[in-house]
Amino acid sequence: MLRTVLIAGFAVLALAACSKRTRPPGGDDICWHVAPQTDGTLKFNKLKAGVPDLEHCAAELESMRVRFLRLGGSQREVVGAFKGNFIFVERRGIFTAPSLEEHRYLAMVRTGDGRLAVPGAMPRAPEPAAPPQ
Template structure:
């Protein structure tokens, strides 16, 4: 029983060691550029420039949301989308827009959806 546990533990640590060697994907740091992030068949990510001269992360999030809505009008039924802005990843989710420094890092809520589906700063709308 102890050897079985030791083998399982060794395989688990080896897996963590290999996963730890992966270089994390970084979002582009171009000033004022809003990106749409598209996964490729080979597992890599493609960064497509969506808008330039974007003043802040909230406007980039709104641009991504507009893109999602246009895709849905074309019949794609896209509920989630990933974007990037000045080194941060933006995640368009059903609950709102989340921002993170990495794809697998912790996310914080930047914009929430109101009752009618619009985006607002958390706490700006009455409960």
């Protein structure tokens, strides 16, 4: 009985590993804007070339998002891609993942005034001094 359960478990894991994942284009130093189409496919629009790293691509996507909102747009979340990773610009911050189906990892957080910063880069307020004893 245990053998049958183990075999079935390994079969399920093998099938899950073979599932097709949506991967972005690799492109050297190219920041992409990802636009979902009505038929379920994704369209990759070249946003900027010569981008040095993921943080700068995220800043370009955030800038594009803000410009569209100022023009009257309503889309508050933007998806992009850089060097084979998806970038998700959300209200809480910037997240990244190697595919659309995988777990998203925090890349940048929003500060109190809405700017973006690398987690842990902002100075913390000093702890209040303990009263003398």
